Amino acid sequence: VLSSLAPAALLAAGVALGVARAAAAPDEGMWLFNKPPAKELKDRYGFEASPEWMEHLQRSCVRFPGGSGSFVSPSGLVMTNHHVGAEWLHKLSEGERNIIRDGFLAKSPDEELRCPDLDLRVLWKIEDVTQAIEAATAGLATAQAGAARRKAMTQIESDGKQKTGLECEVVTLYQGGRYHLYSYKRFDDVRLVMAPEMSVAFFGGDADNFEFPRANLDATFFRVWENGAPLASEHYLTWNQEGTKEGDLVFVAGHPGSTQRLNTMAHLKYLRDVQLPARLASLWRREVQLAAFSRRSAKHAENAKDDLFGVQNSRKAMTGQLAGLLDPAIWNKKAQAEESLRKAVEANPEWKAKWGDAWDQVAAAQVTAKELLPRLSGLGGGTLRTGSDLAGIAVHLVRMAEELPKANTERLREYSDAGRDSLLQGLYSPAPIHPELEIERLESYLTRMAEFLGADDPVYQAALAGMSPRARAEQLVKNSKLADVSVRKAMVEGGSAALQAGNEPLLDFVRALDKPSREIRKRAEDEVQSVERAAYAKIAAAKFAVEGDSVYPDATFTLRLSYGTVKGYEEFGKLVRPYTDFDYLYARATEREGEDGFELPEQWLAKRGQLKGSTPFNFVNTCDIIGGNSGSPTVDREGRVVGLIFDGNIQSLIAGVTYTEAQARAVSVDSRGILEALRGIYDAKGLVQELTSPPPSEPRSRGN
């Protein structure tokens, strides 16, 4: 499924420049909303993407943490995937209420459940700030330019927020070729309306994940509230109850997380030989450890379910990506493309002088990146990520006390004023903390830290404080008071003095790592990221000069538009048809009866007769998507919902590096299947009515 990598993983990954070939392949591209593929749509599909059409779609879309969503009613109803919302379904489960297992349906607004620490964002406007950024860095040496650039970004975000009240984020596009200011409406009162049982949402489990045919109801509905009432959403998508047919043009609007399509070959080599293997090693480790933890009891399994799902999902995605990079056919094609671009630059003396050294600069940065990787990973990627919720809270407490007294632009970027509301919402989340899982996570972190730093490293020894990893993890978790939200609040409000007085072992633990973490982060920023930014800016300029400027940047977990057609494909010599239906779901459940991941909820078995078996349930199209697109609406020419993206097939997993149309497909739940299930299984009359009511003639006055 298409969750995004955590942003921190992107940071650790180093960021890639991506500019597309001038002649994009059929249906290729994750396009900017302020630079849509107007010509391509016109030429290929006779479709006119008007500014109004674009703006309406843009403002109907929602960014979830790690995924996508959309407004689908005038009353703030938001649709996304079950797996995008699962974190909060877990957090809302307590005592007898097990939403993951049993699903949930609010019969009326007052039954809706408020999600702790969930905030959603709607992209309101985009502004090009490239000139301001470039002015701030003009004439500076590489590392200094990097620091100046980060400061300028913070300043622009802060100014933007002050001016508009919107949450602002400067997005680096073309890895330094362009900088855009994205301003978001942020909503922090989000309530659960409806979730199906996980067993039907994730039917087929890890076995069928990233496969097709599929039959999953990977859908969940939330509602945005504002000032104690459902939001009156100005922009929302209406529902196409007739759905699509094969050959139809469709669009996907969502937040693809990260691609590296036009990395230099040296950078791709780093990805292939160093970074992906390291990331996979870390995923294998966690998958095994979490599976072993889950075997201890049903309760352990329940608590670790989210972590395990995320790890398995990423593992499958990364495996596909690595397999693509190890395919000589794909590799050689990319090598040839780079060679011809470099030849064109070499052949023009002016270009050669301006841009000719950029590829070697990127290559040099990869050598440094490889050198820094173990220590950077061992110290949590510069943000001290350990996987533990409690330790994460401690990191924020320690670093906020250090950072907030500084001037806004002097801080670590994640503590700038622009992100404060979101940071505090996370920090004060009342979501439950599971001590045994916390111990497991910290023990795992402390063990892999030894591997990355070497167990004799003084920083590692300080982290252990004379104990074994297991004993230290137990000591930290069992003696921590940070599970109590009021303790966190008192520490934030009391600043350094309150921290010192807190007698909190996790704060000592974080303090021991804080300085070395900052040091290695600074080296990564100065010696890798800043070098890449400067070099990729040149490469982008060269590409624009040689190949023209109708190109899309690599994905950055910001809103993009993809387009394509509903279309099957050939696999192992057989045609895979583009649609599945409910009959397929039940046939598959019978075929794999008794196996993990294939058990249907009881009511799905009992109420089968209430479903029309031939109703389209899942379908594929050629849209260009990747992790982060989970929960994206699939819409038709009129911008109406025809589906809900939840996956790509196994052939699409190379999308981080290249788009291929022959077999790669995006997988949606069909709008007809969602309605049929809501009616036939869940008896969710109110929700069906809300989704299918015709829009009012006049837009409302306020809202998103």
Next chain:
Amino acid sequence: VLSSLAPAALLAAGVALGVARAAAAPDEGMWLFNKPPAKELKDRYGFEASPEWMEHLQRSCVRFPGGSGSFVSPSGLVMTNHHVGAEWLHKLSEGERNIIRDGFLAKSPDEELRCPDLDLRVLWKIEDVTQAIEAATAGLATAQAGAARRKAMTQIESDGKQKTGLECEVVTLYQGGRYHLYSYKRFDDVRLVMAPEMSVAFFGGDADNFEFPRANLDATFFRVWENGAPLASEHYLTWNQEGTKEGDLVFVAGHPGSTQRLNTMAHLKYLRDVQLPARLASLWRREVQLAAFSRRSAKHAENAKDDLFGVQNSRKAMTGQLAGLLDPAIWNKKAQAEESLRKAVEANPEWKAKWGDAWDQVAAAQVTAKELLPRLSGLGGGTLRTGSDLAGIAVHLVRMAEELPKANTERLREYSDAGRDSLLQGLYSPAPIHPELEIERLESYLTRMAEFLGADDPVYQAALAGMSPRARAEQLVKNSKLADVSVRKAMVEGGSAALQAGNEPLLDFVRALDKPSREIRKRAEDEVQSVERAAYAKIAAAKFAVEGDSVYPDATFTLRLSYGTVKGYEEFGKLVRPYTDFDYLYARATEREGEDGFELPEQWLAKRGQLKGSTPFNFVNTCDIIGGNSGSPTVDREGRVVGLIFDGNIQSLIAGVTYTEAQARAVSVDSRGILEALRGIYDAKGLVQELTSPPPSEPRSRGN
């Protein structure tokens, strides 16, 4: 469970010298049969280990591939663990017969099933050949001495076999301090007599593995045949039907695989920071990949079950070992012991001159080992292990054609005459080959090879032959004819010419890797192993001089004797009693009902009334054991079977580095529980009678 690492893993691990402290901790030690702990047994337990007692026990023991066993009747009946025999239970399963799931019982000898490629060894005699080895290497430089030593070992083995007809193996003890010639009777007609269902043999699955309390019937019976009839075994263990009680002295005789107890600190640091992390990374990878493969269908799961079990078992063992090494208390204690030994050497000018440089030499070898590790791993550890059965066959075919024409002592050690029978038995095994699993294994190998060599390495590119790892794996497996035993035979008998004519893609594949594999292996032998041998010989001499010579060498997967008492322990502040019974089994099954690994076979549920619930089922003692001891008999003062070792508890997993008596325990199936299950559940009257008949008054004339 206590299977041994594959011998190849030991090779890749580098071998450790181990000599025990002069004052062994209570019940510590894996003792040589030609140097038993006579004084300790006399002093602590008033027990006299007579030469006759020792010889009878020695010749009643059996070495399985990766594990241990013993003769338990005068008619060649052999007892081991279910998990030691599982590989052959799989190989004997075909069509409707699923022995792993359903178990097996031969009602008469003619129903016994002959195991393909299973051979057993009985240690017949031990001879010290240290002087001959030392004479062969005297005056030579390190790398040359290493080569000369390997030649001398091959020559001694070959001479021994010629003289006695026994299978001979020179065993390196104290990592070069001593060399002993072990001569084995080898039996290659081994038939399955009885196996329980895997669900009760491995009750609790990965969750309870290496835990206690336990309730597992991890027992399987084979029979050795010779010349078409059951072997008349001269030496075998009789059955103690009364079992043990808490506090009883017991012995374990078996084949502990590998320990590193007295590695130098530099060598332990390599183990802790490099080798164990690398080994764990490889296990995590395979566990995840095999689990994913298993999710494809029930058939996939069935075929991958053995691989998966082995990987999970090793993963849990290695995890425990690493955790121990990361415990500062254990680490510092070992560091202090080394420091005091080195001080004693430094203080004596003669010792200092002879041995003082040894520790630095070991340290230098670790630096080289770390440098060589990626390439050595990528090329299958010098023996081109890929995990694929077919590729393994191809390796033997290619290398036999190269090696056999050479003089015996000039060959790679594994192709010397001494091991020929066993090699051919494996090569001609009719055991089924599963193409999909073979493809999975090769794809996995080709993917991790990229990680170890770098995908641009010419050797890697040659291995891929222009295809992706998946495509190459499919091409190799689908076009191979090596699943056919007659094809293999023709190629062995036809030599190089037959190989050339075979048009077999796997042979080309192996040829591309053969030379680079030999090169890296030679470097590992010359620059690491030979250096370690020479240096550890000095350290052993120093230890003998300083601490006296009543010491046991580190484990080498050869027969050892351990002793200890039946004894519970404290855990989390509670007493863990030393025995479980059948009531515990059923209570545990109820407690974890519906969870993977906790489902009892139907007949165990149906026939519960036929079992006496209070019969002791599993028990623990303080004997010093490790992986490879699986299947070892636990015997009493009279040498009678009181139990069957199948596991150690989680606290024992640090045994590779140190013995601890406080909590570490060996876990056995109780002799009473085995009989009760054979009677009550399996109605195995003949087997029970065979086990419990009083021994004849006269020993038979022939046999083991």
